[in-house]
Amino acid sequence: MRKLAVLALTILLAAGLVTGYGGSGSAGGGVRRPSYESEELQFQAPAEGDSIAIFDTSAGQVRAVLYPDIAPMAVDNFTGLAQQGYYNGTSFHRILYGFAVQGGDASGTGTSGATIWNNNPYPKEISDQLHHYSGALCAAFSPDEEVSGLSQFYFVQSLPEKLDSSLRTQMEEAGVRTQVIEAYDQVGGLPYLDYTDTVFGQVYEGMEIVDQLAQAEVDENGKPLEDVILNSVTISTYGAPDPVASTSQSADPASSAASASGAE
Numbered sequence: 001m002r003k004l005a006v007l008a009l010t011i012l013l014a015a016g017l018v019t020g021y022g023g024s025g026s027a028g029g030g031v032r033r034p035s036y037e038s039e040e041l042q043f044q045a046p047a048e049g050d051s052i053a054i055f056d057t058s059a060g061q062v063r064a065v066l067y068p069d070i071a072p073m074a075v076d077n078f079t080g081l082a083q084q085g086y087y088n089g090t091s092f093h094r095i096l097y098g099f100a101v102q103g104g105d106a107s108g109t110g111t112s113g114a115t116i117w118n119n120n121p122y123p124k125e126i127s128d129q130l131h132h133y134s135g136a137l138c139a140a141f142s143p144d145e146e147v148s149g150l151s152q153f154y155f156v157q158s159l160p161e162k163l164d165s166s167l168r169t170q171m172e173e174a175g176v177r178t179q180v181i182e183a184y185d186q187v188g189g190l191p192y193l194d195y196t197d198t199v200f201g202q203v204y205e206g207m208e209i210v211d212q213l214a215q216a217e218v219d220e221n222g223k224p225l226e227d228v229i230l231n232s233v234t235i236s237t238y239g240a241p242d243p244v245a246s247t248s249q250s251a252d253p254a255s256s257a258a259s260a261s262g263a264e
Contacts, residue, residue, distance in 0.1 A: 031211040033134070033160050036186045040179055041067070041129055042136065042202040048239035051075070053082065053137070053201060056244060057092075058229040059213050062155070062206035064137045065238065071125040071200035074139040074149060078200065080116035081151050082233040090230050094154075094222040097214045099190070102140065102154035103230050110223075113150025122149040130199035131180055133189040134158050135210070137201030155203060157214045158188040167191070 036043060046052060046065040055062040068075040081087060092103040093110040105113050115122060123146055132138065136156040142148040163171075163185045171181050171191060184191050203210060216224045234244050 030208055031159060033207060034186065036183070038179060038183050040131075040133075040183055042131070042133055042199075043183070046204055046238040048237075050238040051079070052204075052236055052238050053078070054234040054236060054244045055206075056231040056234070057209060057213060058227075058231065060206065060209040061244065062203055062209050064201040064203045066137075066201045067130060067199075070127050070129050071139075071198050073122045074125055074198045074200035077115050077117075077122060077149065077151070078139070078153065079235045081114060082235050084116075085232075086114060086151060087230055087233045089232075092213060092216075092224065092228040092230060095214055095216050095218050095224055095228065096222045097157070098159050099157060100154040101157050101210055101213050102152065104140075104150075104152040104154075106151070110152070113152045115150055119150075121145075121147050123147045124149065124196075125198045125200070126195055127199075128177070128180075131183070131189065132156050132191060132193045132197070132199060133183055133202070134160065134187050135203035135207050136189070136199045137203065138193070139198040139200055141197050143196060149198065155210045155213075156190055157210050158190055160186070160188040 051066040051068055053064050053066060055064070066075050066079070086106060087104065090103055090106050091108045092101055093105055093108050094100075094102040102110070105111070113119075124141055130136070134156050138154050138156065139149050140152040140154055163181070168181060168185070171184075176191070180191075183189075213228055216228050217226070218224050232244075236243050
């Protein structure tokens with residue numbers, strides 16, 4: 001069984017070794033996410049022609065900009081599988097409120113996956129240009145294997161709470177850039193995954209849908225009691241004619257991109 005990083009890190013959370021990202025939501029209620037301005041790449045609005053992924057879920061649409069120049073293998077695998085229809089009709093198999101919404105395994109178990117390279121796994125792509133801020137789109141890896149990337153991905157759904165003082169001190173002592181620390185402090189995220197998994201995109205619209213997905217009722221392993229479905233993933237370019245009709249009943253565009261990444 002593949003022991004993916006998202007599952008492994010829940011042990012740290014449960015043990016109280018990582019703090020500062022707790023909180024609770026109410027079914028039907030939204031998470032108040034502040035807008036935030038930063039020169040960090042993930043807080044910039046997509047530019048015309050940028051690659052994007054449109055996730056049509058059972059709760060509505062989520063749109064993310066992709067970073068093929070920084071995480072080329074993760075993006076190539078994800079977009080290739082999406083264009084093959086691999087993700088269509090799959091389920092989000094692990095949901096941990098205040099942490100992540102994970103899917104991308106056609107078996108629905110979280111123990112397997114696929115790649116465009118005859119299902120051979122690919123290596124991690126780590127860059128200081130991309131971090132596990134709230135709304136980050138990430139490829140999941142086994143914590144003890146450098147070459148273990150498959151089709152599984154997750155949205156960081158951590159809550160916008162201040163960094164725990166001890167974690168902030170650890171980040172400062174480790175030489176993490178001030179801009180990165182401040183971004184984590186303002187919007188939330190999972191900094192301890194920055195060298196564990198690959199960030200390859202960022203939600204710019206529909207973060208309220210990610211928050212809604214995260215409120216699904218789950219069992220003790222984070223598996224939804226009722227299927228939470230990813231109907232399809234469409235790959236397009238920002239500024240092109242919209243290839244997907246919106247399924248969201250009342251998405252508020254003013255609270256989407258800014259809430260997820262501070263983009264105006």
